[in-house]
Each structure stands twice: as structure tokens, then as C-alpha cells.
Amino acid sequence: MTTRIGLVGAGFIGGRHLDSLSTLDDVRVVGVADPQLERAEQLAARAGARAHPGWQQLLDAEELDALYVCVPPHGHGAVEEAAVDRGLPLFVEKPLATDLATAERLAARIESAGLLTAVGYHWRYLDTLEHARELLAASPARMVLAAWLDKAPRVPWWSWQEQSGGQTVEQATHLFDVARVLVGEVVGGAAVGSRSGSAPGDILDVTTAALTFDTGAVGSFSNSCLLPRGHRIGVELVAPGLGLWLTEHQLVVSDADGERTLDRQVDPIAAEDRAFVAAVRGEGDDVRAPYAEALRTHRLVSAVAAAAAGDGVVELAQPAGVPA
Template identity: 80%
Template sequence: MTTRIGLVGAGFIGGRHADSLAAQDGVAVVGVADPRADRAAAVAGRVGARAYAGWADLLDAEDLDALYVCVPPHGHGAVEEAAIGLGLALFVEKPLATDLATAERLAARIGDAGLLTSVGYHWRYLDTVETARGLLAETPARMVLAAWLDKAPGVDWWARQKQSGGQTVEQATHLFDVARMLVGEVSGGSAVGSRSPEGPGDILDVCTAALRFESGAVGSFSSSCLLPRGTRIGIELVAPGLGLELTEHQLVVSDRDGRRTVDRQVDPIAAEDRAFVAAVRGADDDVRAPYAEALRTHRLVTAVAAAAAGNGTVQLPATIGAQR
């Protein structure tokens, strides 16, 4: 049987998911909703779907097995609420929201409904991340050095605090998520940030955090959107006799045998889409970031962002590591 999927949000990441899904056998993207008619029509045309002006029209018109929510951070909330009411399996692009309260509310409703969910932390599907996890299993990391030093994306909402949540929440969240996956939960720390006159919008354009993990490992996480292009986007891990440098494209391993580079062999977005569709069909369950797991990362990044904009102390919710 054909798995029928609706897509809300026809921007860059929504288009990547649409193309990935359309390439799978037995999957049909049947509707694409976006308030910009040109974008909805362009993505819908590529995958043989119908274009809709809004998600409510899409949900009213189509019989769906699952819904992809690929909206800007401030767009989360109402569309997920409607999908939960319909009992639809949900794929939600990160971040979960600009704030924590919206994500907590949705997580509670999803948990009560028992819905299948997946969140777009696609770095979790990198084969190089699996390699790194295997290497760290016997030699746990003692230090994490993460940086997202880049330019500001060209979309108008990104540099507006109320619409994106800032760079830590919207972009560097991938690094915090991978650190949680490879090192464990964070117990506390501090963060500082600043905004220069040259910075875009009203977000902090430089931010750095010093964190301690429950394992005793320590880490620093720095981000900036002031550069003309991406110069350093990745995470380094230091363990006894082992150094790892991980980006979205490759892993560099330094150990007693020397230094070697391992290029990724999989498209992580295609991999996460295949895993989600398989779970929707009940054929397999390799969903690596269900909503409850992604919520733990969102709790962390919102705490870091609040500290950087406030008194500097990262105050983690008591539920930071709690399962729902």
C-alpha cells in the first residue's frame, strides 16, 4: 500500500524532505502547504503533489498517514495540535519551537496520544556518528569543543529573536544534540552572548557556553553568524588516547595509529526519512529522535540561550533527562 504524506512548509528543508520521500518506493507526497504560493507550487510540482495555501486546507482535503512539519520555529504549535487531534504520525523539523513552553505542551499531548514521532536531528543518522560512538564506548570523552561559525541564513525570520529563538536554538542545536548522544546529559554551566551593531536582526550574534556533563566531561560550545561563509561547523571530542573531529560530512580520527579521515557514506536526511516511513508502516523502528528525546535537547538549548541573554547561569529544568 502507498504511504500518503502531507508536507507543511516548502522552504529549503521542506523541499529536501519532499524530494527524499518521493524517491522512496511506495511513498506519495500528496499535498504541500505553504503560505507562499510559489514555493508550494514549486515543491508540489516536483513530487506530483497538490499545492495548498495553508496546513488547515491540506488536512481537510487529504487522507494522510503522516504529516511533515517543516515550518520556521515560530510556526510550531497549532499545526502539531491539529495533527495530534487527527492521530497522525508526525515528523517535526528542529527546533521544536522558539520557546520551551510550546514544546513541553506538545510533548505532553503527543505522549498522551501515543503517537509515532520523529524530529529532524539528522546528524544522528550519520554513519560517522555511529563510528564515533563505537570508538567512545571503551574510551569515553572527557572534553567537547563545538563550534558553529557561519553566516546568517538569508530568510528574514532567522535573525529575529521571537521568530527563530536565536542561533543556539535554531542552528547550533545540532551540536548540542550530538554531544548529548555521544557524551551524555549536561548537569550545568554558564553562557555569555553579545550583539554587535553589525549583527543581523536582534539576535545574539556571538555566544559561547561552558558546560559540565553528568559524566564529569566538560565542553565549550561557541556560535556566531557574523562571517561571510561557514568556516567551522562541527564538534571535537577528546578522550584518553583518542581525538575525534566530526562534521556533517566527515570524521577525523586521531589515535595511537595516526590520523585518518572517514567520509560519510550515507545521506542523513534520506536515512531519517526512510526510518520514519518504515516506522509508519510498522516495518521497523529506527527512529533516533522521537519528540520526547528531542525535547531533552530543546530544554538544554533554551536554557543555554536564556543564560547567554541573561545572568549567565545555565539553569536546566529538573526534567532535562526525564523520559515521557
């Protein structure tokens, strides 16, 4: 039987998911919704789907087996609530929201409904991340040095705190998620940030955090959106006799045998889409970031962002690693 997918959000990441879903056997994107109808029509045409001016119209018009929510951070909330009401398996792109309260509320509803979910932390599907985890199993990380030094995306909502949540929440969240996978749970720390005023919007344009993990490891996480292009985006790990540098595309390993570079062999977005669809069909169980797990990362980045904008103390609303 054909698995029928609805897609909310016709931006860049929505297009990535539509293209990968369109390669899967017996899977069809049947509807695309976006408030910019022309954009929805252009994306829908790539899959032979119908375009809708909003998610309400999509849900009312289409028979769906699952829903992808690929909206800007401030767009989360009502659409997920509607999916829960309909019992639709739900794929949500990160971040979960601009704030923590919205994500906590949705997580409670999702848990109560027992709904199948996945969140777009696609770095978890990198084959290079799996290789890094194997290496670290024999020599656990003692230090993490993570950076997202980049330009500001060219979308109008991104530079405004109430619409994006800021760079730590919207982009650097991938780095914190990877650190949770490879190192452990953060137990505390400090963060600072500032804004130069040289760019439009009101988000912090530089932020850095020093954190401690429950394993005893320490880490620093820095991000900036002031550069003309992507400069340094990845996670560096230091372990006894082992150094790793992981990006979305490569893993550099430095050990007693020298230095070697491993290119990824897996498209992580295609891999997470295959895993989610298999789970929807009842044919697989490889969803690596269900909503409750993604919430732990969102709690962490929300705490870091609040500390950077406030008194500097990273206080987790609930200890990371404790189920919602």
C-alpha cells in the first residue's frame, strides 16, 4: 500500500525531505502546504502533489498516513496539536519551537497519545558519527570543542528572537545534540553572548558556553552568524590517544596511526526519512530522535540561550537525561 505523506512548509528543508521521500517505493507526498501558495505549488509540482495555502486546508483535504512539519521555529504549535488530534504520525523539523514551554506542552500531548514521532536531528544518521561512537567506546571523550561559525540565513524571520529563537536554538542545536550522543548529558555550566548591532534583527550574533557533562568531560560551544559564509561547523572531541573532528560531511581521525579523513557514505536526511517511513509502516524501528529525546536537546539549548542572554548560569529546566 502507498504511504501518503503531507508536508507543511515549502522552504529549503521541506524540499530536501520531499525529494528524498519521492525516491522511496510506495511512498507519495500527496499535499504541500505553505502560506506562500506559489511556493507550495512549485514544490508540490516536483512530486505531483496538490498545493494548499495552509496546514488546515491540507489536513481537511487529504487522506494522510503521516505529516511532515517543516516550518520556521515560530510556526510550531498548532499544527502539531492538530496532528495529535488526528493520530497522525509526525515528523518535526528542529528546533521544536522558539521557546521551551511550547515544546514541553507538545511533548506531554504526544506522550499521552502514544504518537509515533521523529525529529530532524539528521546528524544522528551519519555513518561517520557511528564510526566516531565506536572509537570513543574504547577511549571516552574528555573534551568537546564545538563551533557553528557561519553567515545568517537569508530568510526574514531568522534574525528575530521571537521568530527563530536565536542561532543557538535554530542552528547550533545540532552540535549540542551530537555532543549528547557522543559524550553524555550536560549537568551545568555558563554561557555569555552579545550583539554588535551590525546586522538586522535582535538575536545575539556571538555566543559561547562552557559546559560540564555527567561523564566528567568538559566542553565549549561557540556560534556566530557574522561571517560571509560557512567558516567552521562541527564538533571536535579529545580523548586519550584520540582526536576527532566531525562535520556533516567528514570525520577526521587522529590517533597513533596518524591522521585520516573519512567522507560520509550516507545521506543523513534520506536515512532519517527511510527510518521514519519504515516505522510508520510497522517495518522498522530506527527512529533515533523521537520527540521526547529531541526535547532533551531542546531543553539544553534553551538553557544555554537563556544564560547567554541573562545571568550567564546554565540551569536546565529538568536535568537532561530524565524522561519528560
